[in-house]
Amino acid sequence: MPLASTVQGLTCFECGHSISADQLETVCPLCGMPLRVDLSLPRGEPSEVIDPTNSSMWRYSRVLPVDIGDAVTLGEGWTPLIEVEDRVWVKDEAQNPTGSFKSRGMAVAVSAAIQLGAQRLVAPSAGNAASALAAYGARAGIPVGVAMPDDTPAHFVNECRHHGAQVELVPGTISDAGAFLAANRGPNDFDVSTLKEPYRIEGKKTMGYELFEQFDGDLPDVVLYPTGGGTGLVGMWKAWNEMEAMGWIGGDRPRLVSVQTAGCAPIVKAFDEGAERTELWENASTTAWGLRVPGPIGGFICLRAIRETNGTAIAIGEEELYEQMSALAASSGIDVCPEGGAVWAAYRRLRDRGWIGDGERLVVFNTGTGLKYR
Secondary structure, three states: OOOOOOEEEEEEOOOOOEEOOOOOOOOOOOOOOOEEEEEOOOOOOHHHHOOOOOOOHHHHHHHOOOOHHHOOOOOOOOOOEEEEEOOEEEEEHHHOOOOEOHHHHHHHHHHHHHHOOOOEEEEEOOOHHHHHHHHHHHHHOOOEEEEEEOOOOHHHHHHHHHOOOEEEEEOOOHHHHHHHHHHHOOOOEEEOOOOOOOOHHHHHOHHHHHHHHHOOOOOOOEEEEEOOOOHHHHHHHHHHHHHHHOOOOOOOOOEEEEEEEOOEOHHHHHHHHOOOOOOOOOOOOOOOHHHOOOOOOOHHHHHHHHHHOOOEEEEEOHHHHHHHHHHHHHHHOOOOOHHHHHHHHHHHHHHHHOOOOOOOOEEEEEOEOOHHHO
């Protein structure tokens, strides 16, 4: 079955090679880099494109690659924006169906994969992506296999098994889990890991559309985002470019801040060195599991998005992120995850340095629930 009629094809982020979107694709067949979905964007004012009667991310179905009637959904998206200080908001992705922002990407990825004939879905994960894939696979009635580092908190593992997924625990990091899947992939397995297929970005970009609506047709000055594989960062950047193409906004963008941990900071290192690509981070170590991604395939895209928006990248130490996780939770009532704690710590540092100016409006992302870490 076809995708939405608005899908024009797929284009490589790196070399620009274009291919058809009528079959399952992972990465560019020429250079092996990530693909993006090219859409024929609708014309009209936001009110003519957005469906206000839908209180999920599918209110943006006209700019998504899957028709709403074909969506595999659990009601993901349209999460609250909570003001916690003057002109400082937390976008609370913990309130998604599977407890994290991963619900958005997996909803679209699973929907598209099924439309294109996938028979079994697999992915490596540090936790939340596996939980989301297992849940959306169960919703769709398609088999799922996940490989996870063997030190992943038990709650994530149990959640995947609860939804019927086959779970393999692999020594090492998410990169080792990915290598395990690559070596043991079955003939009917389709890999939906981060930026190894083009549709998870499409689900994540809805966060950028929601900020536009929640700021009454405007955007904040700064967006701070915890960055592991980078689909959320890249997705919002893509969303704002689409909005400009539709005439909804001008060329100004929120300054994107990529937040990592001191124990695994390949994007921060590359940004500080002026490099265009990330290098593999040796001996990656952090218990903010979503940030323990030592070799992000889309690191070069994240760097491009940060620089094009005049943003920055910052690494936070383990002790500091947990202190700030607790501080934000205690002061706001939000169920903050360690990745959210890292972002809150980054905000405080950048504010103290003067990088964030007086009167600027900023959004801090809490990408998941802290309960799964306990």
